[in-house]
Amino acid sequence: MSSQNASPLLIVEDDLALQKQIKWSLDRFETVVANDRESALVQLRRHHPSVVTMDLGLPPDPDSVSEGFKLLGQILDVDPNVKVIVLTGQNDQAHALRAVAAGAYDFLAKPFEPEILGLTIDRAFRLAELQAENRRIQAMQMGDALGGLLTRDPEMLRIGRLIERVAGSGASVLLLGESGTGKEVLAQGLHAASKRSGKFVAINCAAIPEALLESELFGYEKGAFTGAAKTTVGKIETANGGTLMLDEIGDLPHSLQAKLLRFLQERTIERLGGRQELPVDVRVVGATHQDLQALIKAGRFREDLFYRLAEIVVDIPPLRQRNGDAVLMAHAFLRRFAQEQRRSNLTLSDEAIAAIEAHSWPGNVRELLNAIKRAAIMADDVRVTARDIGLHNPAVEGTPAAGSDIDLRTVREQAERQAIVTALARTSGNILRASELLGVSRPTLYDLMHRLAIK
Numbered sequence: 001m002s003s004q005n006a007s008p009l010l011i012v013e014d015d016l017a018l019q020k021q022i023k024w025s026l027d028r029f030e031t032v033v034a035n036d037r038e039s040a041l042v043q044l045r046r047h048h049p050s051v052v053t054m055d056l057g058l059p060p061d062p063d064s065v066s067e068g069f070k071l072l073g074q075i076l077d078v079d080p081n082v083k084v085i086v087l088t089g090q091n092d093q094a095h096a097l098r099a100v101a102a103g104a105y106d107f108l109a110k111p112f113e114p115e116i117l118g119l120t121i122d123r124a125f126r127l128a129e130l131q132a133e134n135r136r137i138q139a140m141q142m143g144d145a146l147g148g149l150l151t152r153d154p155e156m157l158r159i160g161r162l163i164e165r166v167a168g169s170g171a172s173v174l175l176l177g178e179s180g181t182g183k184e185v186l187a188q189g190l191h192a193a194s195k196r197s198g199k200f201v202a203i204n205c206a207a208i209p210e211a212l213l214e215s216e217l218f219g220y221e222k223g224a225f226t227g228a229a230k231t232t233v234g235k236i237e238t239a240n241g242g243t244l245m246l247d248e249i250g251d252l253p254h255s256l257q258a259k260l261l262r263f264l265q266e267r268t269i270e271r272l273g274g275r276q277e278l279p280v281d282v283r284v285v286g287a288t289h290q291d292l293q294a295l296i297k298a299g300r301f302r303e304d305l306f307y308r309l310a311e312i313v314v315d316i317p318p319l320r321q322r323n324g325d326a327v328l329m330a331h332a333f334l335r336r337f338a339q340e341q342r343r344s345n346l347t348l349s350d351e352a353i354a355a356i357e358a359h360s361w362p363g364n365v366r367e368l369l370n371a372i373k374r375a376a377i378m379a380d381d382v383r384v385t386a387r388d389i390g391l392h393n394p395a396v397e398g399t400p401a402a403g404s405d406i407d408l409r410t411v412r413e414q415a416e417r418q419a420i421v422t423a424l425a426r427t428s429g430n431i432l433r434a435s436e437l438l439g440v441s442r443p444t445l446y447d448l449m450h451r452l453a454i455k
């Protein structure tokens with residue numbers, strides 16, 4: 001790490017002789033210094049260092065660690081991504097461990113070896129640089145219409161491209177998939193990619209009693225029924241110019257299916273108690289975990305409504321069928337919830353990663369998200385374990401049965417793709433660590449990713 005690094009090293013040390021010695025031993029770094037908590041905070045805000053070394057014993061009471069811990073908390077409040085290296089006395093291991101639990105990156109005991117301190121700082125700068133790059137990539141991805149879709153699975157990527165292609169049309173879209181697979185994320189992505197000027201409005205047809213659902217969808221005029229004290233706009237009208245998502249459309253009462261069909265054909269509605277037809281321009285997205293064809297055969301869902309809704313049908317695979325996505329999402333969810341809990345140093349242990357890969361996730365993405373959120377709150381250590389996630393005895397699953405295709409090139413490409421996607425998921429997209437895990441150089445991994453069209 002050269003002194004040309006844009007982000008300097010901040011050294012917080014009240015012993016001026018030791019401060020000078022540390023600065024001299026780290027002359028290859030660009031450094032700024034502080035000798036108490038207030039001056040450290042001034043330097044932090046002025047220079048935005050990505051790495052800090054600090055003594056816990058600071059004025060006005062250098063024999064106590066209270067001022068040091070107060071500063072540690074304030075540094076991480078200003079920037080949770082700063083790597084803080086705590087320098088402690090030989091007999092202060094308990095304080096050092098407490099500092100790491102509070103968010104410090106590492107600790108070293110005094111007197112320290114300058115080479116060891118230099119290597120620790122090098123590593124901290126490198127990690128800060130990689131994490132900053134990761135955040136930049138994520139920020140760019142979130143700018144896309146489907147930025148909320150976290151995946152490297154080929155089928156999900158194909159679905160993402162399909163959503164982007166149909167977004168500009170006015171076609172109705174039907175999203176089919178198990179509960180928790182991300183149907184609303186795709187519907188929101190469809191709306192964002194469509195550039196429609198109106199709102200995205202979602203309504204769950206299964207969550208609203210049948211007696212209230214019609215007025216929720218179509219609105220009502222003042223005096224239409226007892227308690228209708230004023231004219232109220234329904235969800236369809238609210239979404240005018242935008243997108244209406246009808247979640248769990250398989251639970252739409254039969255009496256309302258005819259009225260919805262008429263709206264889809266005529267693109268006009270009548271509020272309850274009203275006599276005026278109101279034109280409404282809405283893109284309709286239906287979603288359900290049910291088998292609508294079976295409901296049609298049972299007489300519970302109108303076939304003509306199905307074909308109106310199913311101009312474009314998207315079958316969303318469950319999480320257990322998306323290679324590497326569970327671990328990829330777990331890393332992303334943990335970063336989000338760790339930030340919310342101000343525990344930005346939380347990471348998944350190797351055991352937790354293996355448990356996530358082995359679990360079938362019957363509740364799909366929703367189950368995974370809830371498990372990681374709970375772990376971010378309850379984990380005792382900075383390394384999240386399988387037990388923290390609620391996977392106490394993960395079963396090791398066998399490899400999928402081989403298909404009938406035994407063409408060597410196809411088999412090799414499938415194996416390479418699966419290995420690369422798994423490595424990228426385990427390392428949270430870190431190319432350097434993924435290449436080390438796979439036993440290849442970084443340029444080789446880039447070449448393989450390009451050849452196999454892995455983003």
